[in-house]
Amino acid sequence: MSLEKKSQELTPQRIHAMREQAASAARNAYAPYSNFFVGAAVLLENGHLVTGCNVENASFRLTTCAEQSAIARAVIEHGAHIRVVAVAIANADATVACQPCGACRQTIAEFAEGACRIFYPGEKGEPGECTLADLLPASFTAASLQ
Numbered sequence: 001m002s003l004e005k006k007s008q009e010l011t012p013q014r015i016h017a018m019r020e021q022a023a024s025a026a027r028n029a030y031a032p033y034s035n036f037f038v039g040a041a042v043l044l045e046n047g048h049l050v051t052g053c054n055v056e057n058a059s060f061r062l063t064t065c066a067e068q069s070a071i072a073r074a075v076i077e078h079g080a081h082i083r084v085v086a087v088a089i090a091n092a093d094a095t096v097a098c099q100p101c102g103a104c105r106q107t108i109a110e111f112a113e114g115a116c117r118i119f120y121p122g123e124k125g126e127p128g129e130c131t132l133a134d135l136l137p138a139s140f141t142a143a144s145l146q
């Protein structure tokens, strides 16, 4: 197995670490309006893990979600050709379900395949898991533009 493949292997320990990193990022969230503190950890094909948190704004529609800030940061740190293989999401209230919103699903789809794994707090906070294709079965893609 190549080093790159091994570094992206999603063992239970790796998934747990991703959830922990997302929870840690949530502690830095700027959410004075919703008080909903969200963190995300994005695993790239190159094995790097990049985190983000939500950053709200008094002009509500300018708010940036945790998944979006993590992906923007991944592009900044690793370049435009990143590929996302998994995303973990966490929020400060461990009893609230938190899947990516519609906009984040589309943002993830820009850099991921349908098999990209999504880890999130499910109902009552228990660990949930699905794929991007489960969340966004007919995403708008560059192929849609041709």
Ligand SMILES: [Zn+2]
Binding pocket: 065, 066, 067, 068, 100, 101, 102, 103, 104, 105
């Ligand atoms: Zn979102």
